[in-house]
Amino acid sequence: MLQVLRKRGVRITLGATAAVVVSALGFFAWQGFYPVQATTGWQVSVLHTSVAKAASLLPQADGSLLVSRELDDGRGSILKITAQGDRVVVVDGLSKPDGMVAVEGGWVFSQEGGKAPVSLQRDGKITPLFEGESVQGLWNDGDYLYAIEDRRDNGRLMRYDWHSGQLDVLRSGLTETEGLTRCHDGRLLYTQKGEGKVRALSDDGNDPVVVQGLRNPTFLMCDQRGLWISEDSTHRARLLLIDAQGQRQTMLSFLKAPQAIVADGKGGYLLAEGGRNRVLHLMPPAEQKVAKVSPKQLTDD
Known part of the structure; x- marks a missing residue:
């Protein structure tokens, strides 16, 4: 028994x-x-599929789209998708190409897969600008190119002078700093992924927290609607918007490792969803009016 x-x-x-x-x-x-959900009134659709580890996006004047495919060990590349949907690899042999930013007559890209140069692509020629390690976010204002490293305890925020070629290290000892953008009031913002914060670069070196309480914030973008933040989480990630009144709104939910967000030039947005190997198209309500926003109005949450 x-x-x-x-x-x-x-x-x-x-x-x-x-x-x-x-x-x-x-x-x-x-x-x-579970399907991606857009906030009330907005529409989301899939624009491109089968884009392995889609990370950064850079729309071109001819209607094409550059997409970095963030694969490691020399398997990464930058893909051009034409307005007709044709696909051409324009740069290959990269290790986790991540950041991309437009410059006069071309564009700059970074590689997050270890030590690698931040490079300029112009007229079909690639020119290394300076060396970095695990460089992700980039920002170009015409006079300077800013770059930030996604490392643990020893990341740097750097500034490259286009005129002199001088490279200055503005911050060091950073951890998991990924995104980088400049907003309308001139402040340069960057993310601290592990801490769930967005900070503003300051002259006194204090770098105040602009937003906190986030889940793995990665790419940033500022425009008339406010500050856009994508959360690089494997499950139930979000695309957030902090508006002119400092209110935080979830624009997209149930994302999988979203990366860069960019304006599509037609009132909508493109978002790289690296976890599902695709590019999404986000469109606002047709009647929605866009208000000017100053990042000074952004508040801690």
Whole structure:
């Protein structure tokens, strides 16, 4: 009798364990396949699929789109998708190409996969500008090119002078600093992914927190609607917008590792969703009016 009870107990335990495993697998599958949700009134659609590890986006004047494919060990590349949907690899052999930013007559790209140069592509020629390690975010204002490294405890925020070629290190000892953007009032903002914060570069070196309480913030963009922030999380990630009144709104939810967001030039936005290897198109309500916003109005949450 005792032996029968023991066998029955083992069966019950195994059954319960199996149920827990199945439930866990079902939960993760649900997170992975649940469709992306847009905030009320906005529309989201899939623009391009099969773009492995889509990271940075750079729309071109001819209607084409440059997309960096953030694959490691020399397997990464920058892809050009034409207005007709044709695809051409314009730069290959890269290690986690991540940041891209337009410059006069071309564009600059970075590589997050270890030590690699930040490089300029112009007229079909690639020119290394300066060396970095795990460089992700880039920002160009015409006089200076800013770059930030995604490292642990030894990341740097750097400034490259286009006129003299001089490279200055503005900050060092940074951890998981990924995104970089400048807003309308001139402040340069950067993300601290692990701490869930966005900081503003300051002359006194204090770098105040602009936004906090985020989940793995990565890419940033400022425009008339406010500050856009994508969260680089594997499951249930969000695209956030902090508006002129400092209110935080979830614009997209149930994303998987979203990366760069850029304006599409037609009132909408493009978002690289690296976790699902695609590019999304986000459109506002047709009647929505866009108000000017100053980042000074952004408040901590």
